[in-house]
Amino acid sequence: MKPSRAELIAALSELKERELVEAIYEVLKARNVDRQFPGGEFEYDRWCLAQATFGKFGKVDAEAHIELAALPVPGCEPSNVTSLHEQGRCTRCGSAVTSSSKRAVCPVCSTEVECT
Ligand SMILES: [Zn+2]
Numbered sequence: 001m002k003p004s005r006a007e008l009i010a011a012l013s014e015l016k017e018r019e020l021v022e023a024i025y026e027v028l029k030a031r032n033v034d035r036q037f038p039g040g041e042f043e044y045d046r047w048c049l050a051q052a053t054f055g056k057f058g059k060v061d062a063e064a065h066i067e068l069a070a071l072p073v074p075g076c077e078p079s080n081v082t083s084l085h086e087q088g089r090c091t092r093c094g095s096a097v098t099s100s101s102k103r104a105v106c107p108v109c110s111t112e113v114e115c116t
Contacts, residue, residue, distance in 0.1 A: 016082035072101030088115035
């Protein structure tokens with residue numbers, strides 16, 4: 001039986017950050033689109049989960065930034081980490097990412113990102 005929207009929200013709300021990211025990306029990957037055009041060019045649509053962080057007192061200032069939640073590199077999943085506390089920047093596409101792991105997969109271009 002299909003769970004209700006309220007049941008889905010309740011279940012997702014109980015997840016730790018890392019579990020939520022894993023679940024959301026599992027759902028979103030089916031919505032990603034790769035297009036090839038007659039001239040041989042490609043275009044990719046990638047759905048991503050982002051975390052926006054504001055500066056002091058909740059005001060948008062120079063400290064405000066947006067990071068894309070990134071999954072750990074397979075095999076590099078820390079077993080006891082549940083939060084997104086590592087940050088890095090993709091060397092290929094420039095996306096800022098946050099992850100539960102020091103080695104993450106860029107959700108935009110799939111490049112491995114070193115995080116600190
Ligand atoms: Zn990237």
